[in-house]
Every structure is written in C-alpha cells, then in structure tokens.
Amino acid sequence: MKKRYLLAPGPTPVPEAALLAMAQPIIHHRTPQFSEIFKETAELLKYVFQTGEDVLILAASGTGAMEGSIVNLYSPGDEVIVINGGKFGERWVKISEAYGLKVHWLKVEWGKAVNPADVKKLLDENPKVRGVLVQASETSTTAAHPIKELAAITKDRDCLLIVDGITAVGVFDVPMDAWGVDVLVSGSQKAFMLPPGLAFAALSQKAWKFQETAKCPKFYFDFKKERKNLKDNTTAYTPAVSLIIGLNTALKMIKEDGLENTFKRHDRLARATRAAGAALGLKPLAPEAPSNAATGVFVPEGVDGGKLVKYLRDEMGVTMAGGQDHLKGKILRIAHLGYVDTFDIITSIAAIEMALVKFGHKVELGKAVGAAQQVLLEGYK
Amino acid sequence: MKKRYLLAPGPTPVPEAALLAMAQPIIHHRTPQFSEIFKETAELLKYVFQTGEDVLILAASGTGAMEGSIVNLYSPGDEVIVINGGKFGERWVKISEAYGLKVHWLKVEWGKAVNPADVKKLLDENPKVRGVLVQASETSTTAAHPIKELAAITKDRDCLLIVDGITAVGVFDVPMDAWGVDVLVSGSQKAFMLPPGLAFAALSQKAWKFQETAKCPKFYFDFKKERKNLKDNTTAYTPAVSLIIGLNTALKMIKEDGLENTFKRHDRLARATRAAGAALGLKPLAPEAPSNAATGVFVPEGVDGGKLVKYLRDEMGVTMAGGQDHLKGKILRIAHLGYVDTFDIITSIAAIEMALVKFGHKVELGKAVGAAQQVLLEGYK
Numbered sequence: 001m002k003k004r005y006l007l008a009p010g011p012t013p014v015p016e017a018a019l020l021a022m023a024q025p026i027i028h029h030r031t032p033q034f035s036e037i038f039k040e041t042a043e044l045l046k047y048v049f050q051t052g053e054d055v056l057i058l059a060a061s062g063t064g065a066m067e068g069s070i071v072n073l074y075s076p077g078d079e080v081i082v083i084n085g086g087k088f089g090e091r092w093v094k095i096s097e098a099y100g101l102k103v104h105w106l107k108v109e110w111g112k113a114v115n116p117a118d119v120k121k122l123l124d125e126n127p128k129v130r131g132v133l134v135q136a137s138e139t140s141t142t143a144a145h146p147i148k149e150l151a152a153i154t155k156d157r158d159c160l161l162i163v164d165g166i167t168a169v170g171v172f173d174v175p176m177d178a179w180g181v182d183v184l185v186s187g188s189q190k191a192f193m194l195p196p197g198l199a200f201a202a203l204s205q206k207a208w209k210f211q212e213t214a215k216c217p218k219f220y221f222d223f224k225k226e227r228k229n230l231k232d233n234t235t236a237y238t239p240a241v242s243l244i245i246g247l248n249t250a251l252k253m254i255k256e257d258g259l260e261n262t263f264k265r266h267d268r269l270a271r272a273t274r275a276a277g278a279a280l281g282l283k284p285l286a287p288e289a290p291s292n293a294a295t296g297v298f299v300p301e302g303v304d305g306g307k308l309v310k311y312l313r314d315e316m317g318v319t320m321a322g323g324q325d326h327l328k329g330k331i332l333r334i335a336h337l338g339y340v341d342t343f344d345i346i347t348s349i350a351a352i353e354m355a356l357v358k359f360g361h362k363v364e365l366g367k368a369v370g371a372a373q374q375v376l377l378e379g380y381k
Numbered sequence: 382m383k384k385r386y387l388l389a390p391g392p393t394p395v396p397e398a399a400l401l402a403m404a405q406p407i408i409h410h411r412t413p414q415f416s417e418i419f420k421e422t423a424e425l426l427k428y429v430f431q432t433g434e435d436v437l438i439l440a441a442s443g444t445g446a447m448e449g450s451i452v453n454l455y456s457p458g459d460e461v462i463v464i465n466g467g468k469f470g471e472r473w474v475k476i477s478e479a480y481g482l483k484v485h486w487l488k489v490e491w492g493k494a495v496n497p498a499d500v501k502k503l504l505d506e507n508p509k510v511r512g513v514l515v516q517a518s519e520t521s522t523t524a525a526h527p528i529k530e531l532a533a534i535t536k537d538r539d540c541l542l543i544v545d546g547i548t549a550v551g552v553f554d555v556p557m558d559a560w561g562v563d564v565l566v567s568g569s570q571k572a573f574m575l576p577p578g579l580a581f582a583a584l585s586q587k588a589w590k591f592q593e594t595a596k597c598p599k600f601y602f603d604f605k606k607e608r609k610n611l612k613d614n615t616t617a618y619t620p621a622v623s624l625i626i627g628l629n630t631a632l633k634m635i636k637e638d639g640l641e642n643t644f645k646r647h648d649r650l651a652r653a654t655r656a657a658g659a660a661l662g663l664k665p666l667a668p669e670a671p672s673n674a675a676t677g678v679f680v681p682e683g684v685d686g687g688k689l690v691k692y693l694r695d696e697m698g699v700t701m702a703g704g705q706d707h708l709k710g711k712i713l714r715i716a717h718l719g720y721v722d723t724f725d726i727i728t729s730i731a732a733i734e735m736a737l738v739k740f741g742h743k744v745e746l747g748k749a750v751g752a753a754q755q756v757l758l759e760g761y762k
Contacts, residue, residue: 343699
C-alpha cells in the first residue's frame, strides 16, 4: 500500500493527460494522421527551445543527441574544449574522444560554474578550437554554467557553443537564438514531463555550416537526413510514436502555462528547496550557481548518504538521487523539474526530515517544511 | 499545470493497480471468466467485512444498500430507532419514512457519539422496536458511534442492529460476526479505494429471518434474489463489470497488507491529522469519539470555511470537505481513508497552513506538519 513519489532529476513524473494520450491505441507513423501530430509537435518544440531553427526529434536518450552533436559537426582530429564540471561534462569528453576529436579539458570543481574568462583564455591560447561543449545544468552537481556569457565569447569565432540542455530546456531561460547558442540538446524525461526515449537537438545556421564539412562516421544520428525528413513531417527511422503523441500533449501544457510561468515555477520550487536545505543546516553543493532543475546538499556528518537515499526510496517510497563518483554517499539531490508542484517539494522535504530523524540526526520536524512553504506561498494569489 | 489531490471523505484516491485493472477491455458478465473473478471478489469481501455471511454486491451508491437494508427487512408500520447524529443518520430517517416505517428518533448532538444507555432505555420503553439504525462512522460529523456496545444491547432482542459502515468498513475494526452486527453496508468509493458505483450489504442469519416476513415493496434491491444469484457467482441485474474487476484488485491489496495493518495505518493517519489540528489550534468537531475516516475541525473565528474549502480546491488543487447544514462554512473535514499515506496527510496539513496564512490567520508554517510527522514516523522502521 506504499505510494511512490518520483523526485529524481529524471525520469520525472508524467502528467495524467500525457499518460492517457500515450495509452491510446498505437497508430502507424507513415500516415497523414501521424504526420499532422508530428508537424504540430515539431512547431511546439521550437517554442520551448526558443528558436526559429528545426528541432530534430530522435528515438534515443539524451546521450544520443549529444553524440549526434559531435558526429554531425566535427571530423576526427578537430579540437574542442570541454567544460568538465561533473559526470555529464565527462560524457562530452568520452564522446569526443570516441570519435577521435582532440579535447582540451577545462576542469571545473564539482558544484562550481565555469568562469567564462577561463574559457576565453583557453580559446585565445588554442585558436584551432572549433567547439566549446558544456552543460547548461550539470545534473550530477546541480550547478548551472553561464551559457549567455559563453555564447558571447564563441559568437564571433569559428567555433560552436554546444550546450547540453537536458535538465535546462523548459526549466530555466536558455534562449538559443537570442543568445547565439549553436547546438542545444535535451531529452524527454526531464522538463518535457515524459518517459525517457526521445532526444532533441536544435542547430544554429552556423552549426549547419559546420555540418557540411564534418567527416565523423554516422548513420542513425544523421542530422542532415533527419532535417530533410522533418521538413516532410516525419523521421528518417521509425519514430517512437506513443512518446511523440505524449510529447504533443506535454508541450501543449507547457505552451498553455507559458514558458515564462514555467521558468517562474521552477525558480520558486528551487528557492523553496534551497530554503529548506538551509533550514535543515545542510550545506549546499552548488551555492554560487545553483541550477533550478535540482538541489544538491551534503548529508550531515556521520550519515551515510547512500543508505539515506535507499531508506527514502525503499521505506518511504520517495525516490531521490544520491551522489556519483567522489560525491557518492555524501550528497542528496532533490529534483524540482518537470511536472512538479508545491506538494512534491513539501513531500521531499518532509521525507528528508523524517528520514534524518530515523538516522539519528537532530531535526526539528516541520521547520524545513515551513521554510519551503514560506517561498511556495508566492505561487498563490 | 496544477496537480490535484483528492482528500475528501469519498470519493477517495484509486490505486494505480486498480485503475489499470479497470482500464482493461470490458468482458461480458455472463461468462465463466467473469464468474471466476466475481466469486473470488465475493470471498475477499467476506474477509474485509469480517463475516462468514454472503456480502451482496450492488451496482448502486451506498444509499442503495441502506435502502435495501430497510426494504428487505421491514414492513410498513414496523418500528425502528434511528440514531441521528448527522446527515447520514438523517438519511436512515428519510428512507425509513419513505417506506412507512415508524421512526423513533434518537437525536445526538453533531460531533458526539450516541450513549448506548440511551438506546437501551429507548428500546426498553418501546418493546415493539425491531431495528436500531446507526452509522459506524458518521461522515458528516467525523464521529464514530459505539457499535460493539450497541450490538450487545440488540443481540438478545427481537431487534436488528443495522449499521451504515460506509466510511467504517476497512477503516477501523467492525467485526460483524464477532460483535453481532445484523446488517453492515458499505460503498466502493471509501476504504475500498475505488470509484463510486458499488454498494455492499452483509446480513446476519437473524437478519435473513427478518427478510422472510418483510413486506416493503422492492424490485432492484431484492436481497433474497441477489443472494440466490451470488451463490451462482453472478448478480441479479447487470453488474458494474469494470468496478468489480477493480474491486478484485483493491481487495487483494487490502488482504496483502492485512486488515490489522490497514486499521493501524488509518489510526496512525488519523492521529497525525488530529495532532496537526491541535498544533494549529483548531477545535476538533468530534473530540470524544473521533472516527479514523476523517477529522473535522472548526475553522478559526473570522475565517469563512466555505471560502477556505474553495480556495484549497481551486487555488491549491487540494480537495477537502466542508460542513453541511448548520456546520456549513464552519468546519473543514480532512479525510484519511482508503489509498492514503503519510505524504497525503502532509500535503493536507501543509495546504491548510498555507491557505490559513492567505486568509490572514496567524500560522507558524510547518508547525502542524511537524506535529503530524511526529506521529507518522511510527509507520517506519
């Protein structure tokens, strides 16, 4: 009889309307019926990506769109800078190296945001660099990198800014066209409020120019072919039909609320969570540049973070994320992106308070919930 | 993007497993396939009703089973005592009078439980009385009547104890056979965790004797006919097929948890809610004999309870119940029956705290949540 609450930074909860849309009998993808839904969905994606460019829809996890961003824009031996401040920064390194790119690492302490001046300096020192790869929101550390400032640096160079917006698009403002982001990728199971299975990628005109000369081998993630098919309201290979139908519903929900309100909601939920963390005396993982997607906090001294996450999930039914690599067992990541509202945050915080009591930590029950409530009240008239 | 939380004393939330079971393609009711499910369901119902007798399954709301309990057991002119301490006590009066029974009112102040001595006295004074009609849990006042004590009084008389257990069966202990309850009725949308649409009625051997001579007119609610059909694993009229399939799933969930654990869970949730009400300084509606199905509290002086319920529902997405008749606008009823757990209670209490702030009431945010958490912690190892 235990209820389950999904409060991890992806997959995120799926709204009932999207679940019901996906539960409809499957339709064939080479039909006018599907093409119409696909066309409308592709248009709605542009709204959320804040771009006039095509947003490619791939049957893949977000990593597929990351890989596509490398293989479609570069050739073996090309040089790129990777801003590596967490697990997903590392992923840019691994993909680039798998295809023979030369990677300049820009290591950033986990939980910190990159200093744009460091990127500028590295670019100045390495004029052959043709790409800067970064996360808008580094999910593993809950820190946000300064995309606007980075775009200002790459804009007038023969160099692309490639942004993993997997836990950023639809969470906070990353206006691709306005800022001059060259590639923006995301995935369905985050702010798009869907199950995993779809990846998205949008390319600037400058990026499409890079595409023309890129020689990395590719077949499934062939962006040129996908763009051609997108113009015909279809995909190169079999699309994940039900997920796209769910996406259509979810995007309409986002559009109806409006992007601005969506960003405000995420900001409010994030600030409420941070206030609760502070009330609990838990040290934040990314105090200077926190992402609005998730809040990382260090677990108290003497508490095993791994056991805490397991207790929350298995005993209390509340799934959150712990830490990875050197943060394993040391942190708790409380997600607040996607189909999440006031009472999800309250559930998270109340569960953490109660679990900490069970772990022998001194907690004044309700205090952190109260700190969150104070912020969450802003959401009501 | 507003999420909705159903925390009224019925309908109550439906578990995902039951929703999925009911979403299956409909099957025909005159088939071995359905009969098998029906048979198993009827057996499981006996477990929850704590009886060896048949539990009739009707396509009706709970009121249908209440009406059936009158028309199948009495004749016009028969005398009954109605313990009338709320809206549902009144319903017993109205049904009895609609069929020409002579009703002895035993008025109980709303929020109070009946004093068994008063029932005994009224029975002694009116030896022709052949039935005592009562609610185990009076949903409108959140008070529980002392069924065990009443059964001890009616047991050795030519008089039935007819109990509306609509918000009691599966919530707290009403062991029908052990206590000597003669009729116990309930409905699907309460502790049975289903949508509305099914009513249940179980009759003691003594009650079935009454049935033999009862002359009230009836057709749809003909219990004798239903019992005959039940023995053949079917119903007299078309059963609500999908609800019965959902019931099968829900009853298995209850059985798996065990009745004792189910009662314990409801008791813990109820105590947590009462503790939160006390922490908020809200006067309880039924302090002496509170039901574990829902907790009624008076809203603070100067707060319009009707507007508060509307605000909670329309602005915060949290549906609770207000008061009826002379309690209209004065109380709030927080439900905690059925598919409800720790975080539903926390959601309720946090929402009330926040709404009261919006209504200008002085509230220390998180304090009542903390009081609830303290009790709810008992549920975890």
